[in-house]
Amino acid sequence: MTVWTLAYRALVRPVLFRRDAEDAHLWAMARLASARSSLDMVEALLGPPDDSLSVSVAGLRFRSPIGLAAGLDKHGEAPHAWPALGFGFYELGTITPRPQAGNPRPRVFRLVDDAALINRFGFNSLGAASVAAHLRGQSRRAGVPQGINVGKNRDTPPEAAAADHRAVIDLLGPFADYFVVNVSSPNTAGLRALQSPERIEALVRDAVDAARGVPVFVKLAPDWDTPEDLDATARAVVNGGAAGLIVSNTTLSREGVESSPQAGETGGLSGRPLKDRALAALVRVRAAIGPSIPMIGVGGIESAEDAWARLEAGASLVQVYTALVYQGPGLAHALNAGLAARCAREGLTSIADLTRRWGSQTA
Ligand SMILES: Cc1cc2nc3c(=O)[nH]c(=O)nc-3n(C[C@H](O)[C@H](O)[C@H](O)COP(=O)(O)O)c2cc1C
Numbered sequence: 001m002t003v004w005t006l007a008y009r010a011l012v013r014p015v016l017f018r019r020d021a022e023d024a025h026l027w028a029m030a031r032l033a034s035a036r037s038s039l040d041m042v043e044a045l046l047g048p049p050d051d052s053l054s055v056s057v058a059g060l061r062f063r064s065p066i067g068l069a070a071g072l073d074k075h076g077e078a079p080h081a082w083p084a085l086g087f088g089f090y091e092l093g094t095i096t097p098r099p100q101a102g103n104p105r106p107r108v109f110r111l112v113d114d115a116a117l118i119n120r121f122g123f124n125s126l127g128a129a130s131v132a133a134h135l136r137g138q139s140r141r142a143g144v145p146q147g148i149n150v151g152k153n154r155d156t157p158p159e160a161a162a163a164d165h166r167a168v169i170d171l172l173g174p175f176a177d178y179f180v181v182n183v184s185s186p187n188t189a190g191l192r193a194l195q196s197p198e199r200i201e202a203l204v205r206d207a208v209d210a211a212r213g214v215p216v217f218v219k220l221a222p223d224w225d226t227p228e229d230l231d232a233t234a235r236a237v238v239n240g241g242a243a244g245l246i247v248s249n250t251t252l253s254r255e256g257v258e259s260s261p262q263a264g265e266t267g268g269l270s271g272r273p274l275k276d277r278a279l280a281a282l283v284r285v286r287a288a289i290g291p292s293i294p295m296i297g298v299g300g301i302e303s304a305e306d307a308w309a310r311l312e313a314g315a316s317l318v319q320v321y322t323a324l325v326y327q328g329p330g331l332a333h334a335l336n337a338g339l340a341a342r343c344a345r346e347g348l349t350s351i352a353d354l355t356r357r358w359g360s361q362t363a
Pocket residue numbers: 069070071072074093094108117119121123149182185219248249250270271272274298299300301319320321322323
């Protein structure tokens with residue numbers, strides 16, 4: 001554990017965790033949004049990720065395979081913060097075409113003993129036009145791609161989902177290094193039904209067409225009736241022309257947290273209890289689609305060893321969310337340092353030596 005993580009856990013987290021989880025999130029986001037000069041200082045102090053962590057995926061260069069998962073910066077309020085904190089990429093959103101409030105509060109809960117969260121935000125979004133206003137004039141960082149995660153509005157019927165995706169893609173195209181079609185949130189009624197092979201293939205085709213050459217990823221759930229259903233959906237995503245898959249979103253399962261007082265809350269579970277399920281889904285998808293299509297592994301990653309295991313199992317890149325809440329803003333730097341040290345221990349000159357077989361190459 002680094003000194004930053006220790007300081008966060010001893011000094012900052014106890015104060016934050018006394019607040020409602022969403023209030024704490026809003027407070028932290030407001031600090032990050034307004035803290036440009038302190039973030040510049042932090043970045044200067046900690047330095048960039050080691051050169052050995054540079055990878056190239058879907059035609060983009062990433063200075064580290066450690067990314068920020070969707071849902072933390074939903075409205076593009078602090079895009080300058082993520083490179084400064086050591087991330088190699090970050091995903092804004094989920095963004096819907098029209099603004100919507102999401103579910104009533106409270107809608108996010110901490111399961112502290114399990115290092116987990118349950119959330120049922122339900123795509124609270126300021127809408128694509130507001131996000132475009134936040135991002136206009138922003139200077140983007142070379143080697144730190146900015147992803148835009150796209151979802152349909154709650155009151156849009158499933159058969160019109162493609163038009164919603166297209167509306168966001170059209171408006172936010174100038175700001176996207178890659179897009180993500182999110183059909184795997186458990187908090188919008190009927191959304192996951194769009195993952196059926198027939199529907200997803202058509203949706204992907206449409207999004208790829210709208211994105212005009214910007215790579216499109218599709219984010220999948222970890223919950224499937226049968227493993228064969230997951231295989232069929234993953235293959236349909238590839239057939240639709242996606243650049244890659246993100247595995248996975250939060251789970252509806254409560255396996256491993258049954259005794260938590262919060263386990264009965266409706267919503268998607270993330271963090272440590274999701275780790276094995278998300279890894280198993282990644283392995284399954286890798287076997288189904290073969291080695292050439294890139295995947296981003298996400299779900300329960302909280303250490304460099306977890307990240308390494310995901311890269312070994314079929315991911316070219318990984319993302320974190322819940323571990324950031326529990327370990328604080330030094331997490332990406334700690335994961336970068338751990339991955340670089342592991343590369344050195346394994347005698348690899350580059351992390352790309354590990355991920356190259358998954359359709360990526362050294363930058
Ligand atoms: C509070 C919260 C909000 C989230 N919102 C989104 C979202 O808007 N879109 C999305 O694709 N995933 C969202 N996610 C899912 C994360 O991106 C990630 O897939 C999931 O949490 C598993 O990673 P983790 O265990 O590192 O948190 C959210 C997760 C959390 C905890």
